[in-house]
Amino acid sequence: MKTSFKLCLSLSIVSLALASGCQKSKIQNSVNREPSLPSQPYAYNAVSDEIATLGRVLFYEVQLSANNTVSCGTCHIQALGFSDGKQFSAGLADRHTSRNTPGITSESQNFGLFWDSRASDFEDLVLRPVTNHTEMGILDINTIPDKLKNLPYYSKLFDEAFGSSEITVDKIRQSMAAFLSALTRPQHSKFEQGRSSSNSNLNAMELMGMEIFTNKGKCSQCHTLSSFGWGDAANIGLELDYTDKGMGAIENADGTINEFAEGMFRIPSLFNIELTAPYMHDGRFRTLEDVVEHYNSGIKNHKNLDWRLRDFTNNGSGNPQSLGLNDMEKKSLVAFLKTLTDWDYVNDPRFNNPFIH
Ligand code: HEC
Ligand code: HEC
Known part of the structure; x- marks a missing residue:
């Protein structure tokens, strides 16, 4: 399974047209309900490795969307530098964004985010796609903690990150921003x-x-x-x-x-x-x-x-x-x-x- 996903990704680099198809069919075939995480958290360049780990899981969490099908990672695909190979991206129920999805690295926030620099930093940005009508479509951000409570893996992840399993909007914001800030390029181009x-x-x-x-x-x-x-x-x-x-x-x-x-x-x-x-x-x-x-x-x-x-x-x-x-x-x-x-x-x-x- 792993090999075929890799093959899918490398093919997608050769032909961007294939990328979306590959990613989609793979997600439908092999989404697991529990994230697979290393027993010791990876070392991130972040406030804490546990907070960045939680941010990583949330970045790929489809439950952050109104119909449980879209995560940040739907439009921001790692193999494509966290962009998605499409002119405009399909978000919730195939509604399309009006702009092209840019790639992301930790450096993105140095000069203001989005194509028009309207967000100042990752903390300012991360919850906006969740409530964006086209992207993830959650009407009230305060309903998210209750939604996540029903998923078995979060209580441990929040506890490890913040010393308490209580889920709050602010912790979600902090950890997702920490993950984005940890997306440092090794500068190996x-x-x-x-x-x-x-x-x-x-x-x-x-x-x-x-x-x-x-x-x-x-x-x-x-x-x-x-x-x-x-x-x-x-x-x-x-x-x-x-x-x-x-x-x-x-x-x-x-x-x-x-x-x-x-x-x-x-x-x-x-x-x-x-x-x-x-x-x-x-x-x-x-x-x-x-x-x-x-x-x-x-x-x-x-x-x-x-x-x-x-x-x-x-x-x-x-x-x-x-x-x-x-x-x-x-x-x-x-x-x-x-x-x-x-x-x-x-x-x-x-x-x-x-x-x-
Ligand atoms: C006056 C400043 C300026 C100069 C000079 C300039 N660019 Fe750009 N470049 C921009 C801006 C602004 C954008 C985004 C424009 C938009 O999307 O409307 C851009 C976009 C791009 C993109 C697309 C980036 C993306 O993520 O979609 C590429 C590639 C690029 N430029 C390459 C070049 C190359 C090659 C040259 C020299 C031949 C060049 N640029 C000269 C300002 C400049
Ligand atoms: C439906 C596709 C879609 C989804 C889902 C999505 N994004 Fe985006 N993202 C975009 C588009 C399109 C833009 C550019 C919007 C603009 O400039 O107005 C963008 C811009 C960004 C940027 C700014 C990059 C830069 O250099 O300016 C970041 C960071 C980002 N998204 C993070 C996220 C996070 C975190 C999530 C999940 C909470 C998310 N995105 C979900 C499509 C998406």
């Missing part, structure tokens, strides 16, 4: 492993891509080399008139909105980017090649288009940039982006679904 040797581990193609990333392509102006993103926010000219206004839809305290923020989204991290297709807040681009072509020749002249994507060279007009990359340069940029995949992160047993065993 090919790019990071080569940092100490000036990236001499990269092949010629990847090195060419890195050069374009930092110079001709101007990518590192936003997706900085140290964090590969999560900087500020930008409008990258996907549309002339955005359906999803992004930060431009967030109301100020007096009910007004900021016109200049229309189409602005948080600059996402590019770590594990190979695994988190499709791309952008609305999952419009299926492949990294499509993304590169957007920056190369597809940028639209939105009034809020970021100045870093406008052409001001040689008395340039300020029109959208056109990078003029040839085929080889585009391929090398994609090859470089694939050196940012951290396989040890997506295979770490401390983060996987304890109900599938």
Whole structure:
């Protein structure tokens, strides 16, 4: 059973289209009512290993949804860097999210969470999907402790984590946030492993891509080399008139909105980017090649288009940039982006679904 699940996951990496099907049929076949946990808790980089362990179980707990079928892990799949390979995700009763599911790591919270940075940190975020109408659909968060009381494994888990088996909303929040904070990448991507040797581990193609990333392509102006993103926010000219206004839809305290923020989204991290297709807040681009072509020749002249994507060279007009990359340069940029995949992160047993065993 284990082998077939692994096979399923590795297939899903080869073909993202398979991912959802694999995951779903596997969940239907082998969901166990009791989580399988190590006798000594795994070591997490967290407030306590027991609290993070409880958070892990809750992350994969389908009982946190109104019809007991959806958990956080339904949309945030470890093998896909905690994204799900779909443009929009099916949550409760096949209602779909209006944005693409981003990957997650502990670093996600450094610059504000969600595509529009509207949540400040994991504690602020973790209960929102539970009560979100589309995602997990619980009407009153205060009914959750009673629901969990009926499951035999929680009294021990809460006791080990908090010294008392009493289940409270606040403990649920704390432990889920602790688990997300413990999702630390080991920084074993090919790019990071080569940092100490000036990236001499990269092949010629990847090195060419890195050069374009930092110079001709101007990518590192936003997706900085140290964090590969999560900087500020930008409008990258996907549309002339955005359906999803992004930060431009967030109301100020007096009910007004900021016109200049229309189409602005948080600059996402590019770590594990190979695994988190499709791309952008609305999952419009299926492949990294499509993304590169957007920056190369597809940028639209939105009034809020970021100045870093406008052409001001040689008395340039300020029109959208056109990078003029040839085929080889585009391929090398994609090859470089694939050196940012951290396989040890997506295979770490401390983060996987304890109900599938
Ligand atoms: C139905 C699919 C779905 C489910 C279920 C779901 N999420 Fe998400 N998640 C999303 C989508 C879509 C977004 C982006 C929403 C946005 O930006 O407005 C997101 C964003 C996030 C982010 C922000 C990542 C970032 O870098 O900004 C975190 C963290 C997260 N979810 C954690 C959770 C947790 C914890 C749960 C369970 C309590 C959960 N999610 C359940 C789809 C889902
Ligand atoms: C002006 C800042 C800026 C520059 C320069 C920039 N990006 Fe982006 N990038 C963003 C923002 C903002 C988003 C999210 C936009 C959205 O979803 O509407 C993004 C999204 C992406 C994504 C999709 C991420 C995901 O999780 O879906 C990839 C891949 C990407 N950029 C690669 C690049 C590459 C390669 C370059 C250079 C050719 C580049 N970016 C240049 C700001 C920038």
